[in-house]
Amino acid sequence: MSVLIDTDILIEVLRGKNADVSSKWVELSESGTLVVYSPVTVAELWAGIRPKEESAVKAFVEKLVCVSISDEIGRRAGAYLQAFHKSHALELGDTLIAATAVMSEAQLWTRNRKHYPMRDIKFFA
Numbered sequence: 001m002s003v004l005i006d007t008d009i010l011i012e013v014l015r016g017k018n019a020d021v022s023s024k025w026v027e028l029s030e031s032g033t034l035v036v037y038s039p040v041t042v043a044e045l046w047a048g049i050r051p052k053e054e055s056a057v058k059a060f061v062e063k064l065v066c067v068s069i070s071d072e073i074g075r076r077a078g079a080y081l082q083a084f085h086k087s088h089a090l091e092l093g094d095t096l097i098a099a100t101a102v103m104s105e106a107q108l109w110t111r112n113r114k115h116y117p118m119r120d121i122k123f124f125a
Contacts, residue, residue, distance in 0.1 A: 002034035003124045004067070004101040006110035007044040010037065014053075014060060021111075024125050028109075036065045038100045040093045067106075073099045080118055088117050 005013075012021040028035060042061065049057055076099035077092065084090045094115045101108040107124035108116060116123075 002036050002104065002106040003028060004097070004104065004106040004108050005035060005037050005041065005064070006097060006108060006112065007041045008111050009109050010041060010045065010061075012111070014057060024109075028124075034065060034106075036067045036104065036106055037061070038067060038097045039069055040096045040100075042066070044093065067100050067104050069096060069100065070103070073103045076103055084117055088114070090115065090117075 009021060009025075012018045013025045016022055045057060045061070073096065077095040080095040080098055081090060081092060084095070098108070098116050098118050098121055100106075101122075102118070102120050107122045109124040110116065113123065
């Protein structure tokens, strides 16, 4: 089993202010489960990062595994966007994260489940 970390969870882990998320992170880290992320998450992190946070965030993310966005993931994300953009106001980033989770058979850990109405997603926690 692997778990794909959504950007909101990664931010919470880095800040360390949410006891529930921090506790689940420790459990996950000690479980031997493969923790992965999408390049979209890195883009979202870097879009809001403060200069003094860069080295700490980079060091933290380097301990995780990045799942590359393949043609197949891109096609799945496009299908999700076509299906859910109007009804759920989804954006490309969320559909790419969703497709990455599904295509890599990872459970998605997010606090924003409303961003992921796809029925084929398996959630963590």
